[in-house]
Amino acid sequence: MVRLLGVDLPRNKRIAYALTYIHGIGLTSAQKIIKSADISSEIRTDDLTTEQTVALRQALEEIDLKLEGDLRRFNGLNIKRLNEINCHRGKRHRNSLPVRGQRTRTNARSRRGSKKTVTGKKK
Structure with a gap:
Protein backbone atom coordinates (compact mmCIF):
# COMPACT_ATOMS: atom_id res chain seq x y z
CA MET A 1 0.00 0.00 0.00
CA VAL A 2 1.32 3.43 -0.99
CA ARG A 3 0.94 6.30 1.47
CA LEU A 4 1.54 9.86 0.31
CA LEU A 5 0.87 13.02 2.37
CA GLY A 6 -0.98 10.97 4.97
CA VAL A 7 -3.38 9.42 2.44
CA ASP A 8 -3.51 5.72 1.60
CA LEU A 9 -3.80 5.42 -2.17
CA PRO A 10 -6.17 2.72 -3.49
CA ARG A 11 -4.40 -0.48 -4.44
CA ASN A 12 -5.33 -1.51 -7.96
CA LYS A 13 -5.91 1.82 -9.73
CA ARG A 14 -3.82 3.58 -12.33
CA ILE A 15 -1.50 6.02 -10.59
CA ALA A 16 -3.07 9.16 -12.13
CA TYR A 17 -6.50 8.28 -10.74
CA ALA A 18 -5.07 7.14 -7.41
CA LEU A 19 -3.36 10.51 -6.89
CA THR A 20 -6.75 12.26 -7.13
CA TYR A 21 -7.59 10.76 -3.72
CA ILE A 22 -5.27 13.41 -2.25
CA HIS A 23 -7.22 16.57 -1.40
CA GLY A 24 -6.20 19.32 -3.82
CA ILE A 25 -5.05 17.11 -6.71
CA GLY A 26 -7.26 16.66 -9.76
CA LEU A 27 -6.62 14.57 -12.83
CA THR A 28 -4.69 17.27 -14.71
CA SER A 29 -2.33 18.06 -11.84
CA ALA A 30 -1.91 14.32 -11.17
CA GLN A 31 -0.75 13.82 -14.76
CA LYS A 32 1.72 16.72 -14.40
CA ILE A 33 3.10 15.20 -11.20
CA ILE A 34 3.53 11.81 -12.87
CA LYS A 35 5.28 13.41 -15.82
CA SER A 36 7.68 15.34 -13.54
CA ALA A 37 8.41 12.16 -11.55
CA ASP A 38 9.14 10.34 -14.85
CA ILE A 39 6.67 7.51 -14.21
CA SER A 40 4.52 5.75 -16.80
CA SER A 41 0.85 6.74 -16.61
CA GLU A 42 -0.18 3.12 -17.29
CA ILE A 43 1.38 1.78 -14.07
CA ARG A 44 -0.87 0.80 -11.17
CA THR A 45 -0.26 1.64 -7.51
CA ASP A 46 0.45 -2.00 -6.64
CA ASP A 47 3.25 -2.11 -9.22
CA LEU A 48 5.12 0.99 -7.98
CA THR A 49 8.70 0.40 -6.92
CA THR A 50 10.23 2.16 -3.92
CA GLU A 51 12.28 4.39 -6.24
CA GLN A 52 9.11 5.49 -8.03
CA THR A 53 7.38 6.17 -4.71
CA VAL A 54 10.31 8.32 -3.60
CA ALA A 55 10.20 10.17 -6.93
CA LEU A 56 6.46 10.82 -6.42
CA ARG A 57 7.10 12.17 -2.92
CA GLN A 58 9.76 14.52 -4.24
CA ALA A 59 7.50 15.69 -7.08
CA LEU A 60 4.72 16.41 -4.57
CA GLU A 61 7.10 18.46 -2.41
CA GLU A 62 8.35 20.48 -5.40
CA ILE A 63 4.91 21.34 -6.79
CA ASP A 64 3.60 24.74 -5.73
CA LEU A 65 0.10 23.65 -4.66
CA LYS A 66 -1.52 23.59 -1.26
CA LEU A 67 -2.42 19.98 -0.61
CA GLU A 68 -4.28 17.94 1.99
Missing part, protein backbone atom coordinates in the same frame (compact mmCIF):
# COMPACT_ATOMS: atom_id res chain seq x y z
CA GLY A 69 -3.95 19.47 5.49
CA ASP A 70 -2.72 22.90 4.36
CA LEU A 71 -5.57 23.25 1.86
CA ARG A 72 -8.20 22.10 4.37
CA ARG A 73 -6.85 24.58 6.94
CA PHE A 74 -6.80 27.40 4.36
CA ASN A 75 -10.42 26.75 3.35
CA GLY A 76 -11.52 26.43 6.97
CA LEU A 77 -9.91 29.75 7.88
CA ASN A 78 -11.63 31.46 4.93
CA ILE A 79 -15.02 30.16 6.04
CA LYS A 80 -14.28 31.17 9.64
CA ARG A 81 -13.38 34.69 8.46
CA LEU A 82 -16.68 34.96 6.56
CA ASN A 83 -18.55 33.87 9.69
CA GLU A 84 -16.74 36.38 11.89
CA ILE A 85 -17.38 39.40 9.68
CA ASN A 86 -21.04 38.39 9.58
CA CYS A 87 -21.42 38.73 5.81
CA HIS A 88 -24.18 37.08 3.78
CA ARG A 89 -22.01 34.11 2.75
CA GLY A 90 -20.92 33.62 6.36
CA LYS A 91 -24.53 33.51 7.55
CA ARG A 92 -25.37 30.94 4.88
CA HIS A 93 -22.41 28.78 5.98
CA ARG A 94 -23.51 29.07 9.59
CA ASN A 95 -27.08 27.93 8.81
CA SER A 96 -25.96 25.11 6.48
CA LEU A 97 -27.70 26.63 3.48
CA PRO A 98 -26.43 26.91 -0.10
CA VAL A 99 -23.94 29.77 -0.35
CA ARG A 100 -23.82 30.58 -4.05
CA GLY A 101 -27.37 31.66 -4.83
CA GLN A 102 -29.08 28.31 -5.38
CA ARG A 103 -32.76 27.97 -4.59
CA THR A 104 -33.86 26.36 -1.35
CA ARG A 105 -37.63 26.10 -1.73
CA THR A 106 -37.07 22.78 -3.48
CA ASN A 107 -33.87 20.76 -3.82
CA ALA A 108 -30.76 21.75 -1.78
CA ARG A 109 -31.04 18.34 -0.09
CA SER A 110 -27.32 17.65 -0.09
CA ARG A 111 -26.67 20.85 1.87
CA ARG A 112 -29.71 20.88 4.15
CA GLY A 113 -29.84 17.15 4.89
CA SER A 114 -32.72 14.71 4.58
CA LYS A 115 -36.33 15.85 4.81
CA LYS A 116 -37.86 16.23 8.25
CA THR A 117 -41.62 15.83 8.24
CA VAL A 118 -43.59 18.48 10.09
CA THR A 119 -46.89 17.31 11.53
CA GLY A 120 -50.01 19.17 10.43
CA LYS A 121 -52.16 21.24 12.79
CA LYS A 122 -55.37 19.86 14.24
CA LYS A 123 -58.47 21.95 13.75
Whole structure:
Protein backbone atom coordinates (compact mmCIF):
# COMPACT_ATOMS: atom_id res chain seq x y z
CA MET A 1 0.00 0.00 0.00
CA VAL A 2 1.32 3.43 -0.99
CA ARG A 3 0.94 6.30 1.47
CA LEU A 4 1.54 9.86 0.31
CA LEU A 5 0.87 13.02 2.37
CA GLY A 6 -0.98 10.97 4.97
CA VAL A 7 -3.38 9.42 2.44
CA ASP A 8 -3.51 5.72 1.60
CA LEU A 9 -3.80 5.42 -2.17
CA PRO A 10 -6.17 2.72 -3.49
CA ARG A 11 -4.40 -0.48 -4.44
CA ASN A 12 -5.33 -1.51 -7.96
CA LYS A 13 -5.91 1.82 -9.73
CA ARG A 14 -3.82 3.58 -12.33
CA ILE A 15 -1.50 6.02 -10.59
CA ALA A 16 -3.07 9.16 -12.13
CA TYR A 17 -6.50 8.28 -10.74
CA ALA A 18 -5.07 7.14 -7.41
CA LEU A 19 -3.36 10.51 -6.89
CA THR A 20 -6.75 12.26 -7.13
CA TYR A 21 -7.59 10.76 -3.72
CA ILE A 22 -5.27 13.41 -2.25
CA HIS A 23 -7.22 16.57 -1.40
CA GLY A 24 -6.20 19.32 -3.82
CA ILE A 25 -5.05 17.11 -6.71
CA GLY A 26 -7.26 16.66 -9.76
CA LEU A 27 -6.62 14.57 -12.83
CA THR A 28 -4.69 17.27 -14.71
CA SER A 29 -2.33 18.06 -11.84
CA ALA A 30 -1.91 14.32 -11.17
CA GLN A 31 -0.75 13.82 -14.76
CA LYS A 32 1.72 16.72 -14.40
CA ILE A 33 3.10 15.20 -11.20
CA ILE A 34 3.53 11.81 -12.87
CA LYS A 35 5.28 13.41 -15.82
CA SER A 36 7.68 15.34 -13.54
CA ALA A 37 8.41 12.16 -11.55
CA ASP A 38 9.14 10.34 -14.85
CA ILE A 39 6.67 7.51 -14.21
CA SER A 40 4.52 5.75 -16.80
CA SER A 41 0.85 6.74 -16.61
CA GLU A 42 -0.18 3.12 -17.29
CA ILE A 43 1.38 1.78 -14.07
CA ARG A 44 -0.87 0.80 -11.17
CA THR A 45 -0.26 1.64 -7.51
CA ASP A 46 0.45 -2.00 -6.64
CA ASP A 47 3.25 -2.11 -9.22
CA LEU A 48 5.12 0.99 -7.98
CA THR A 49 8.70 0.40 -6.92
CA THR A 50 10.23 2.16 -3.92
CA GLU A 51 12.28 4.39 -6.24
CA GLN A 52 9.11 5.49 -8.03
CA THR A 53 7.38 6.17 -4.71
CA VAL A 54 10.31 8.32 -3.60
CA ALA A 55 10.20 10.17 -6.93
CA LEU A 56 6.46 10.82 -6.42
CA ARG A 57 7.10 12.17 -2.92
CA GLN A 58 9.76 14.52 -4.24
CA ALA A 59 7.50 15.69 -7.08
CA LEU A 60 4.72 16.41 -4.57
CA GLU A 61 7.10 18.46 -2.41
CA GLU A 62 8.35 20.48 -5.40
CA ILE A 63 4.91 21.34 -6.79
CA ASP A 64 3.60 24.74 -5.73
CA LEU A 65 0.10 23.65 -4.66
CA LYS A 66 -1.52 23.59 -1.26
CA LEU A 67 -2.42 19.98 -0.61
CA GLU A 68 -4.28 17.94 1.99
CA GLY A 69 -3.95 19.47 5.49
CA ASP A 70 -2.72 22.90 4.36
CA LEU A 71 -5.57 23.25 1.86
CA ARG A 72 -8.20 22.10 4.37
CA ARG A 73 -6.85 24.58 6.94
CA PHE A 74 -6.80 27.40 4.36
CA ASN A 75 -10.42 26.75 3.35
CA GLY A 76 -11.52 26.43 6.97
CA LEU A 77 -9.91 29.75 7.88
CA ASN A 78 -11.63 31.46 4.93
CA ILE A 79 -15.02 30.16 6.04
CA LYS A 80 -14.28 31.17 9.64
CA ARG A 81 -13.38 34.69 8.46
CA LEU A 82 -16.68 34.96 6.56
CA ASN A 83 -18.55 33.87 9.69
CA GLU A 84 -16.74 36.38 11.89
CA ILE A 85 -17.38 39.40 9.68
CA ASN A 86 -21.04 38.39 9.58
CA CYS A 87 -21.42 38.73 5.81
CA HIS A 88 -24.18 37.08 3.78
CA ARG A 89 -22.01 34.11 2.75
CA GLY A 90 -20.92 33.62 6.36
CA LYS A 91 -24.53 33.51 7.55
CA ARG A 92 -25.37 30.94 4.88
CA HIS A 93 -22.41 28.78 5.98
CA ARG A 94 -23.51 29.07 9.59
CA ASN A 95 -27.08 27.93 8.81
CA SER A 96 -25.96 25.11 6.48
CA LEU A 97 -27.70 26.63 3.48
CA PRO A 98 -26.43 26.91 -0.10
CA VAL A 99 -23.94 29.77 -0.35
CA ARG A 100 -23.82 30.58 -4.05
CA GLY A 101 -27.37 31.66 -4.83
CA GLN A 102 -29.08 28.31 -5.38
CA ARG A 103 -32.76 27.97 -4.59
CA THR A 104 -33.86 26.36 -1.35
CA ARG A 105 -37.63 26.10 -1.73
CA THR A 106 -37.07 22.78 -3.48
CA ASN A 107 -33.87 20.76 -3.82
CA ALA A 108 -30.76 21.75 -1.78
CA ARG A 109 -31.04 18.34 -0.09
CA SER A 110 -27.32 17.65 -0.09
CA ARG A 111 -26.67 20.85 1.87
CA ARG A 112 -29.71 20.88 4.15
CA GLY A 113 -29.84 17.15 4.89
CA SER A 114 -32.72 14.71 4.58
CA LYS A 115 -36.33 15.85 4.81
CA LYS A 116 -37.86 16.23 8.25
CA THR A 117 -41.62 15.83 8.24
CA VAL A 118 -43.59 18.48 10.09
CA THR A 119 -46.89 17.31 11.53
CA GLY A 120 -50.01 19.17 10.43
CA LYS A 121 -52.16 21.24 12.79
CA LYS A 122 -55.37 19.86 14.24
CA LYS A 123 -58.47 21.95 13.75
